[in-house]
Amino acid sequence: MPNEGHLRLDSDYESDPDPTGHPYSAFDDISHESDRERLNETASPLPSKPMLYEGASESIGDVKGFEQEPSNLCQHPWSPCSSAHGFKLASWFIEGKVPKSRINEYFSSGLGNASSAGYSSMHTLENLLQALDPHSAYLQWNEGQLDDGKRTLPFFYRNIRDCVRYLLRQIAYRDDFVYRPRWKYDPNGQRIYAEMHTADWWWDPQVLPHNPFLSKQSLTETRRDFRQVRRLFRS
C-alpha cells in the first residue's frame, strides 16, 4: 500500500538519499498512513466503505533514540564510508558482483585510491559493510546439534523473535506496513479478499491491549468475542 504523499527511493538501506532532493524527508512525516485512515473512516456501516477495527495499530510510545538517526545521517551521510566516492565505489563493487580477489587486485595494482575510498582491501570493506546495517545485531546465528542415535547433525537457526523485530524496523518498508485488518469493498459492494489484512483470519485473532470492548483475556475468549463483534458489523 504505497503512500502517495511523498516519493521515496525503493531502497533497503536507511542511508540512501531520497530522490526528492530532501534527503531526510522520510523522518519528517510523523503521522502514519493508518492515522489518516482513522480520520477518514467513519463508523458508517455502508458496505462500500473500507471498515477498520478501531483501536488497532495504536502506538504505545516512540522509539528511543530515533531523533539521533536523522542527525547522524546529516553529519555523516555516507556512513560508514568516509566519502561519497567510497560509498559509490563499494556499491559498484557489490551490485556488479565483483569477485573478492579482483577487488584486492584493484587496490594492490594501484588502480584505486585507498585514501579517498576509505578502505584498501576486501577485508576492510567487509568490516565497513558489517557496520552498514544498524540492526544487524538481530540477525545472529545460533548452532545446534541434533543427535539421531547414530550420528550428530549440525543445524543453524536465528532467534525468530529478533527476525520479526528486524523486519518491522526496516524503514524501507515504512510506507508499506499494514498494522491492522480492514474490510475492503469494490464499488459494487462486494468484499475484496486480496490481501492478508483484508481477509477474515487476521480479524479473528487480533488482540488489542487498549480495546474498549475487551479486557485482558485469553486468546480463545478473545477470538470468540471478535466473532461476535464481526457479526455485529455484518448485521
Place this chain on the structure above:
Amino acid sequence: MSDQTYLTKFSGDKKAWPVYITLGNLPSGRRNSPTSMAVLLLALLPIPPKLSKSSKADQHQRQINADTLRDVFELIFPPLQDPAHDGIPIDSADRKVRMCFPILAAWIADHMENVALHGIKSNVCPRCEVPAVELGTNMKVYPFRDYAIYHHYDYQNWI
C-alpha cells in the same frame, strides 16, 4: 516457507533445507518481490542421511529422524509462544512502538515436506482425515487433522 534444495549435482548429493520467514504486515506485492528482500533466512535444518525403504532398521531410523526434527522446531519456535498470547512491544518502522502479537500464520511447503514435518504417510491428506482411497472424490467432508491430539496419543502410547 521451506523446502529442500540440492547444492551439488553428481558429486555427493549435498542438500540444504532452508526455512524462511517474512511478515504478513507487508502487502503481497512488496513481500514477494525479490528486490525488496522482505524474506529472512530463519534456519538451516539438518538433512537426514539417505535410508533404504526395505530395511526394517532403516524404517525405524526414519521414524527417529522425524521425531528429532520435531525437537528442532521446539527449539526454534518457542520465542514466539508467549508474545503470541501476551504481546510484546516492538519498534515499528514509523518510529512508533506498538504492542505486537507475532503469530505463525502460514507455512508454505510442498506435499512431501508436509509428510516429513507432520510425520504422516505420503499417500494421505495432511489437512483432513480423508482415507487415501477417497482422495479427489470430494464425496464427503472429513474433519481437519488435529496434530496436537495425535501428539498426545503418541505420548500416551509411548509411556
